[in-house]
Amino acid sequence: MQYKSQAVAKPYFIAAIGLFVGQILFGLILGLQYVWGDFMFPEIPFNVARMVHTNLLIVWLLFGFMGAAYYLVPEESERELYAPWLAHAMFWIFLVAGALTILGYLMVPYAKLAEMTHNELLPTMGREFLEQPTITKLGIVVVALAFLFNVGMTVLKGRKTVVTLVLLLGLAGLAVLFLFSFYNPDNVVKDKYYWWWVVHLWVEGVWELILGSILAFVLIKTTGVDREVIEKWLYVIIAMTLITGIIGTGHHYYWIGTPEYWQWWGSIFSALEPIPFFMMTVFAFNMVNRRRRNHPNKAAVLWALGTAVMAFLGAGVWGFLHTLSPVNYYTHGTQITAAHGHMAFYGAYVMINLTMISYAMPMLRGRTAANSERSQVLEMWSFWLMTVSIVFITLFLTGAGILQVWLQRFSENPQGFMVVQEKIALFYWLREIAGVVFLIGLGTYVASFFVGAKEPEALPEGAAASA
Amino acid sequence: MSQTVVIAPAPGRYPPGDLAIWIFILAELLVFAVFFAAYAFARAGDVALFDEYQHTLDRRAALVNTLALITSSYFVVRATAAIREGSARDCARWLAGAIGLGALFLVVKSLEYAHHLEAGVHLGTNTFYMFYLSLTFFHFMHVLMGMVILGAVALKARRGGYSATEHTGVETGGVYWHMVDLVWLILFPLVYVMR
Numbered sequence: 001m002q003y004k005s006q007a008v009a010k011p012y013f014i015a016a017i018g019l020f021v022g023q024i025l026f027g028l029i030l031g032l033q034y035v036w037g038d039f040m041f042p043e044i045p046f047n048v049a050r051m052v053h054t055n056l057l058i059v060w061l062l063f064g065f066m067g068a069a070y071y072l073v074p075e076e077s078e079r080e081l082y083a084p085w086l087a088h089a090m091f092w093i094f095l096v097a098g099a100l101t102i103l104g105y106l107m108v109p110y111a112k113l114a115e116m117t118h119n120e121l122l123p124t125m126g127r128e129f130l131e132q133p134t135i136t137k138l139g140i141v142v143v144a145l146a147f148l149f150n151v152g153m154t155v156l157k158g159r160k161t162v163v164t165l166v167l168l169l170g171l172a173g174l175a176v177l178f179l180f181s182f183y184n185p186d187n188v189v190k191d192k193y194y195w196w197w198v199v200h201l202w203v204e205g206v207w208e209l210i211l212g213s214i215l216a217f218v219l220i221k222t223t224g225v226d227r228e229v230i231e232k233w234l235y236v237i238i239a240m241t242l243i244t245g246i247i248g249t250g251h252h253y254y255w256i257g258t259p260e261y262w263q264w265w266g267s268i269f270s271a272l273e274p275i276p277f278f279m280m281t282v283f284a285f286n287m288v289n290r291r292r293r294n295h296p297n298k299a300a301v302l303w304a305l306g307t308a309v310m311a312f313l314g315a316g317v318w319g320f321l322h323t324l325s326p327v328n329y330y331t332h333g334t335q336i337t338a339a340h341g342h343m344a345f346y347g348a349y350v351m352i353n354l355t356m357i358s359y360a361m362p363m364l365r366g367r368t369a370a371n372s373e374r375s376q377v378l379e380m381w382s383f384w385l386m387t388v389s390i391v392f393i394t395l396f397l398t399g400a401g402i403l404q405v406w407l408q409r410f411s412e413n414p415q416g417f418m419v420v421q422e423k424i425a426l427f428y429w430l431r432e433i434a435g436v437v438f439l440i441g442l443g444t445y446v447a448s449f450f451v452g453a454k455e456p457e458a459l460p461e462g463a464a465a466s467a
Numbered sequence: 468m469s470q471t472v473v474i475a476p477a478p479g480r481y482p483p484g485d486l487a488i489w490i491f492i493l494a495e496l497l498v499f500a501v502f503f504a505a506y507a508f509a510r511a512g513d514v515a516l517f518d519e520y521q522h523t524l525d526r527r528a529a530l531v532n533t534l535a536l537i538t539s540s541y542f543v544v545r546a547t548a549a550i551r552e553g554s555a556r557d558c559a560r561w562l563a564g565a566i567g568l569g570a571l572f573l574v575v576k577s578l579e580y581a582h583h584l585e586a587g588v589h590l591g592t593n594t595f596y597m598f599y600l601s602l603t604f605f606h607f608m609h610v611l612m613g614m615v616i617l618g619a620v621a622l623k624a625r626r627g628g629y630s631a632t633e634h635t636g637v638e639t640g641g642v643y644w645h646m647v648d649l650v651w652l653i654l655f656p657l658v659y660v661m662r
Binding site for chain 1: 485487490491494495497498501502505509590591597598601
């Protein structure tokens with residue numbers, strides 16, 4: 001760790017991992033509720049569990065992004081963070097606000113929560129993923145602004161690199177687009193139209209910039225390849241991301257009351273959204289192959305390569321599967337969407353956060369570059385357990401989705417929703433088993449922080465003999 | 468101006484310019500290719516409609532624009548040739564000429580758009596106009612982008628940022644501009660002429 005203030009990243013990473021565990025536990029509850037309808041009812045109904053599962057995901061990813069920025073920006077800018085105390089304060093505000101919100105979801109009925117938080121003053125509740133009470137949303141805006149100010153001032157006062165500029169662009173976009181969560185029109189078409197400006201333009205727009213810059217940073221650090229080369233790739237990747245992703249929003253505008261041309265625009269541009277992800281894969285492997293040194297943190301390099309591959313598969317390939325409007329006509333809102341959602345979020349955003357945590361955490365905990373051999377072996381086990389199980393979750397949900405589309409929408413005698421759900425229950429059971437394996441992987445991941453902590457650091461490959 | 472332009476062999480590498488721009492160009496061409504294919508697919512479904520509304524386009528204006536872009540590409544070639552001989556001032560001048568022709572393209576295209584807007588045409592009018600407006604506007608934005616790139620290159624050239632031995636930037640900007648030109652050379656016959 002080169003700068004003292006990078007240490008503020010540590011609590012952010014720890015909170016991220018803690019919330020990640022919570023997210024997966026609720027995922028397992030949900031998965032079971034698919035096949036055992038009244039499991040935990042009435043304490044935790046399906047809609048509440050789903051809200052907690054998705055909200056925890058978003059919040060922990062945001063914690064991870066913020067931690068990543070606090071770690072990476074001082075090092076790139078070659079100076080201490082502008083105001084470390086502000087970062088600490090925001091951490092506690094965000095954590096407490098987040099925890100209270102989740103508790104609110106769990107303890108009181110949603111309508112009651114709306115009443116308690118005076119949603120009527122500025123109604124923003126009740127929309128998927130943006131369920132947070134208005135007061136929480138305002139808190140998110142305050143935290144985001146303070147965070148941007150802190151990081152922005154550090155960049156402005158220090159060395160400016162392409163990595164930090166792209167990261168700032170992504171983070172600023174994240175904050176600005178979130179403002180659309182306060183726009184809650186009565187018109188249902190407009191409602192959905194602008195809702196996607198938060199949801200789609202986050203994950204298929206500005207978050208990709210954040211992903212690209214973090215990946216670039218970790219690759220610069222671990223491979224020793226010239227910054228110039230890596231930055232050039234980053235430019236090309238973000239240009240393609242924006243060209244395809246922005247108009248690609250159109251793939252959410254089929255048959256929802258928007259003009260027909262969105263079917264063409266959405267289909268054409270979003271069909272090309274895999275390109276930047278494909279470039280990212282080629283980029284990551286290229287850089288690792290051209291590496292100038294072997295980094296002792298093999299786990300971090302594995303996560304980085306894994307991100308590139310899984311993001312392409314989950315976001316790129318599984319997104320393409322149902323992005324063309326004639327296909328989406330049948331697949332809209334089926335388990336195909338769930339399959340895509342799981343692998344894309346894991347492959348792109350979970351993995352980039354784990355990449356950064358894997359790279360930075362050893363230094364934050366006092367190591368010079370990497371954890372001990374034993375700890376890394378365990379971490380790599382967790383990589384494979386979680387990655388392989390998410391592949392299976394995706395495949396089982398895809399199977400369920402294909403059957404669902406066929407039985408419920410495509411065949412000559414379409415059957416009712418619940419009839420079909422009964423018929424595809426086997427896939428849900430298999431998905432739940434894969435989910436349990438994922439939880440075991442996550443447990444292994446957490447354990448890797450404690451195992452071998454007192455053993456000496458791992459050496460880079462090829463250095464063992466000389467050491 | 469001599470009659471034959473002798474272009475000194477580029478010192479060093481193939482392809483000329485930065486490799487990253489070629490990857491970017493391939494990706495961009497893929498976007499346009501998909502767009503063209505979608506056009507062809509949609510047209511096959513309703514040839515009569517496409518033929519009918521193709522008549523309302525101003526082919527003379529498009530021809531002027533075609534000539535403007537081809538000439539501008541020639542100017543970019545001259546700019547590259549100039550810098551290879553070490554003449555940064557000539558390079559910047561040729562680039563300025565190319566940017567001027569790009570501006571002409573934008574003016575003519577804007578007049579066409581104004582004409583259509585006046586007639587009440589918009590994206591939702593029909594499938595043909597949807598494609599016409601989307602494709603040409605997407606290309607329009609690329610011309611604008613190309614002009615910005617050429618502008619940056621021209622400024623750097625004037626400040627002496629390139630030499631006969633190191634002028635990757637000129638080639639990089641140049642190949643991007645040729646791509647913009649190339650796309651129009653497909654777009655023009657496809658949307659304005661072919662039936």
